[in-house]
Amino acid sequence: MADWDPKILTFYKEVEMLREGRFPRPRMLTLFPSYFCNQDCNGCLFSWMNKKNPKKMISEEILKIISEALDFGIKAINISGGGEPTLVQGLDKAIVFAGSNGMDVRLLTNGKELDKQLITVLISHAKIVRISLDASNKELYRINRRADDFDRVTKNVKALCEEKSRHDSDLIIGIKYLVDKFNKEDLPRAVGFAKSLGVDYVEVKAKRAFGPVLTPVEEVEVEARLEELRKLFPNFVKGSVIKSHLNVPCILTPIHTVVDAYGDVYLCCYFMNRKADHCIGNVFKESLHDFWGSERHREAIERIDRKKCNVFDCRFHKYNNVISEVLGHKDFFPNIV
Ligand SMILES: C[S@@+](CC[C@H](N)C(=O)[O-])C[C@H]1O[C@@H](n2cnc3c(N)ncnc32)[C@H](O)[C@@H]1O
Ligand code: SF4
Numbered sequence: 001m002a003d004w005d006p007k008i009l010t011f012y013k014e015v016e017m018l019r020e021g022r023f024p025r026p027r028m029l030t031l032f033p034s035y036f037c038n039q040d041c042n043g044c045l046f047s048w049m050n051k052k053n054p055k056k057m058i059s060e061e062i063l064k065i066i067s068e069a070l071d072f073g074i075k076a077i078n079i080s081g082g083g084e085p086t087l088v089q090g091l092d093k094a095i096v097f098a099g100s101n102g103m104d105v106r107l108l109t110n111g112k113e114l115d116k117q118l119i120t121v122l123i124s125h126a127k128i129v130r131i132s133l134d135a136s137n138k139e140l141y142r143i144n145r146r147a148d149d150f151d152r153v154t155k156n157v158k159a160l161c162e163e164k165s166r167h168d169s170d171l172i173i174g175i176k177y178l179v180d181k182f183n184k185e186d187l188p189r190a191v192g193f194a195k196s197l198g199v200d201y202v203e204v205k206a207k208r209a210f211g212p213v214l215t216p217v218e219e220v221e222v223e224a225r226l227e228e229l230r231k232l233f234p235n236f237v238k239g240s241v242i243k244s245h246l247n248v249p250c251i252l253t254p255i256h257t258v259v260d261a262y263g264d265v266y267l268c269c270y271f272m273n274r275k276a277d278h279c280i281g282n283v284f285k286e287s288l289h290d291f292w293g294s295e296r297h298r299e300a301i302e303r304i305d306r307k308k309c310n311v312f313d314c315r316f317h318k319y320n321n322v323i324s325e326v327l328g329h330k331d332f333f334p335n336i337v
């Protein structure tokens with residue numbers, strides 16, 4: 001595999017449309033079905049929303065959104081949060097509904113409620129499940145996620161991996177490891193521990209903006225350690241703790257869409273520091289057909305504040321940087337092959 005993300009090649013069609021003044025439809029829906037959580041992680045981006053305005057979608061709301069997404073031609077659903085998505089009743093039915101209708105389903109969870117029923121559903125209807133763990137032992141888990149759930153979560157992850165092999169399922173299972181000052185020394189142990197659980201990969205990212213975040217010097221130290229781990233565990237260790245930067249305007253938000261527990265639709269999932277600017281409509285009050293590509297939507301894209309994008313490590317930073325470099329080049333004639 002190339003050391004750049006080959007997914008970027010698939011963006012060309014949408015970028016051509018945007019350049020011609022047409023508006024592509026999103027391929028993926030990121031759904032935050034809850035602002036409600038059973039943990040209280042140190043520095044959680046959504047902590048204040050989960051505490052101030054808790055809300056869980058009801059089953060009918062999720063099914064309605066998935067139906068609308070299917071009708072709009074959306075091909076994948078990324079279920080995350082916000083809060084903890086597995087606390088929403090009927091999530092299993094929603095996954096079956098999306099998966100049976102041909103959507104690629106991805107779930108991000110803290111893993112506490114990964115019970116037998118949900119595991120059975122994920123094995124047969126999801127493509128990727130990621131579990132946020134952030135520690136290789138109970139003590140660190142308790143410090144970072146402020147919950148005494150390490151044994152329960154790791155037992156659930158093992159059960160998911162075992163069911164996957166028992167059913168010869170293609171489900172991809174990953175551990176997400178968010179690095180901060182408290183767990184940076186734990187990283188090598190955590191990678192070995194994740195391997196012992198039977199998952200397919202570990203994705204490492206840095207905590208940003210809230211909580212005990214790494215200093216730039218610490219980032220470089222942790223990245224050096226990560227480089228060693230990538231060599232020791234090829235194709236198993238993914239991600240980076242080095243800050244990514246958006247150097248050009250972001251034009252790629254129409255590739256996906258984000259709906260939160262209130263039905264509000266946002267340009268992308270990094271909306272928490274600019275809710276008003278990033279909100280383009282509400283799926284409980286109107287349909288995606290009404291506002292997707294509307295004047296309001298286009299204006300919101302034009303208003304994107306790059307400084308706010310650069311607070312986080314958004315994967316669209318690198319996609320935008322590369323696309324802009326290639327397409328902006330005076331020698332780029334796509335028809336001359
Ligand atoms: C807000 S959680 C919601 C899903 C689920 N509750 C979980 O913990 O995976 C989504 C992801 O955001 C990450 N996250 C939380 N706070 C963060 C921060 N300050 N910087 C970067 N990522 C953060 C978490 O590690 C988690 O992987
Ligand atoms: S489990 Fe997820 S949503 Fe809950 S506090 Fe932790 S990071 Fe935030």
Ligand code: SF4
Pocket residue numbers: 246250251252253267268269270304308309314315316317320
């Ligand atoms: S954070 Fe910025 S770069 Fe990333 S998708 Fe959102 S608007 Fe685009």
